[in-house]
Amino acid sequence: MRGSRTAYDIAKTAMLLALALVLSILEAWLLPRGILPIPGFKLGLANIAILVTLYSVGRKEALMVALLRSLLLLAFGGNIVGCIFSLMGGLAAWGTMCLLSDMKKVSIFGVSIGGAASHGVGQIVAALLVTRTLYVVVYLPYLVLAGSFAGALIAYLTIPVVKALDHIGNEMIQ
Amino acid sequence: MRRKDGQSNTSASAGARGGKTRPDRDLPARRFRFLPGDAVVIGAVAVVCVILLLVTWIYGKSVENRGRVVRITQDGNVILERNMADFSEPTEYRITSDSGEMVILLSSDKVYVKDSSCPDKICMHVGELKKSGDGAVCLPNRVVVQIVSSGTEEDQEVDVVAK
Amino acid sequence: MNWKKNWMMTMTSVTWTRKRHSHNELLVKPVLSISHRRGRAFAVSCILAFTMLCGLVSGCRPKTEKETRTILALDTYVTITAEGRDAIKAVADASSYIMEMEEKFSRKKKESEISKLNASSESAPVELSPETYAVLETAILYSEKTQGLFDPTIAPVMDLWGFGTDPHVPEGKEIEKTLEQVDYRKVHLISGNRAYVDEGTQVDLGGAAKGAIAAELMKRVRGYSVTKVILDLGGNVCAWSKSGTLNIGIVSPSEPSDLCCIYTLSKDREMSVITSGAYERYFEEAGVRYGHIMDPETGRPVKTDILSATVIGQDGTVGDILSTVLFAYGSERARDFAIAEGIDCILCVDNGTLWVSSSLKGKVDAQKGWTIEYFG
Structure with missing residues (x-):
C-alpha cells in the first residue's frame, strides 16, 4: 500500500499548505524587508508546515507544500524574486529534511535545524542567481546561523502539532 | 469504513486488530526526544558556518585591493585603465601633451600627480586619490586621472563632495 | 466523480x-x-x-533610470547626476545647456556677453541676457555690502599674477598701477538689462558664475521627471533629492583627499553648497603660498586665518559670492557678517576647528580630527 493516500491525507496537506502560506505572510510582517540588504530574505517559519507535513503525511506531500507555497505566494504578492527565494530555500530544506529524517540517530530537532540551515543556503544560491555577484556569499554564514536557531524553535513547535494531528485523525476516523 | 468481509479498514481499528497503528507509508519515524545524531548535525552546521566566515573574510581582503581601477584619459581618450593592485611597486607614468608633461605616481593603494607642467597645478594640489570616485584634472594638459570601482559593492558615504 | x-x-x-x-x-x-x-x-x-x-x-512597474555624465566645461570638471523616469534625457539636455552657458560667461571667448561688456562704453552700452544681468546685479550688490571686499572687476589683478598661465609675484609698482582699474563702481547698470563699464575696466563673473550656472542647470533638470539631481561644477555643488537625504562631503583644506565634515541635506530641499579656499588654486614661490583669491584693496592674495569657507543656501549665485567673501574676511569678521546677514556657513579655522552656524545644528557631522563650534 505504499504511496497511496487517503482523502484525509489530502485534506491534511491542503490545510498544511494554507498554514504554510499564513506563516509566510506572518514572517513577512514580522521582519520588514529591510533588515538585510538581500531582497527576499526570509526566516523560514513556513518550515513548520513542511515539517509537519513530512511527519504526518509523507515526503512527497511535503515537497508539494514547499513548491506550492512559493507559487501561491507569487500569486498573492506578485514578487518574483521573493518567490524564487522561497522556492530555493524550501527545496533545499525539504531535501535535507528528507535525508536527515531517515537517519536513525537524528531526532526531529536535528532534522529541523538541518532543514533551516539549508533553507539559508538555498536562499543564498537564489541570491547568487538573481544578483549575479559573488558578494552575497558574505551573508551566508549569518543566515545559516540564524536559521539553525530558528530550526530548533521550529522543531519544538512542530511536535505538539504532529501529535495533535494524529489525535484528530484517530478521532475523525472513529 | 467497512469492507465486504466485515473488517474495518481504518487505522484505529487496525490497532484493535493487533496490526500496525500506522500503515506502512513513506513516513519518517517519530523521534521526538534529543538524540546523539542531533549533536552531529549541529556540529556540522557550526563547522560549515566557520568555514564560510573564513572564506568571506579572505574574499573580502582580496577584493579590497582588487576593486579599484585607475583610469587616465587624455583629450577624452582612455590611455590607461588598470587595476590599482597591478602596481605593487610604485610606478611613475609620464604623459606628454602639446602643453607640457605630467608625471603620475601609481601604486596599489594610492595614485597622485607627482609633477605637472601646468601653471596652476590644481591637479597636484588635490592630493592623493584613494577611493573610487576620487579624481584629479589637469586642464592645460587635458588629462583626467580618476579612480573607478570595478563593479564590486562599495558603500559611498557621501553622494558628492564640495571643494 | x-x-x-x-x-x-x-x-x-x-x-x-x-x-x-x-x-x-x-x-x-x-x-x-x-x-x-x-x-x-x-x-x-x-x-x-x-x-x-x-x-x-x-x-508593469515604471522603471527608474540613473544617469551620470562628466564633461569639461567652464574651465573645470562638471558632473551631472540624475535619477528618475527621464534621467537620461535630463542629463543629456543639461550637458548641452552647459555649453551654452559657457558662451555667456567666458571672458576668454570674444563673442561672450562678458567680453562684450568689457568692450562697452558709456556711449555704447551692451544689452545682456536677463540671467547674466541678474548675476551682474547681485555681484555689484554684494560689492557694496562688503565695501569692495568682493569686486567683480578684480580680473586685471588676477591676470597680472598670472593665474592660469604663468603664476609669479609681480612688482609692487605693477600692482599699484593695475589696482587703478579695479573698482566695482566703474560698472554701471542701466535699465533694460543694459550695462557699460569705464575704460580699462574688466569684469569677470567667475566668482559668481558657477553658482549661477548651477542654479540654472538645476532648474532645467528638475523640469524633467526626476527624483534626484546632483550637480558638481568643479566642486560647486547643487543638489536635490525628492524622497531621500543626501550626504554632501566637504573637503578638508589641509588634506584635500579627506573630508573635514559631511553635511546632510534633508529630502525635498534644493541646496547649493559652495566652498572657497586657497588649497587648490595656488602657487608657491620662495616657500610662500599664494592663493588665487585677491584682496581688491592690496592687489595681493587675501590674508586670512580661515582655511576654507563653505556657504549653504538656496541661491547659488549668492552662495558663490559669499563663500569668497567669508573666506576673505577672516574668522572673526566672517562670523559677524554671517550672523548679521543670516548666512548658513561652515568655516574651517586654522586649528582644526569648524565654526558652524547654529542653524545647521544636527546637519553637520565632523570627521576625524575636526571639532565643531556653533555660533550665532
Missing part, C-alpha cells in the same frame, strides 16, 4: 496515485490525478499560467 472534488484534489494532491483495484482504504481516484496524462498536463499548465500572470503583473 464530482468536479469540485476533482479540482480540490488536483490543487492539493499532485502525488502519484496508483489506480487500485482493491478497496482497502478510501483511495483517491480522481480522473484529474497526476497518474492520468490529462491530469498532469492540467496541473502543469495551471502552474505555468500562474507564473506567467504574476510575471506580467509585476513587470
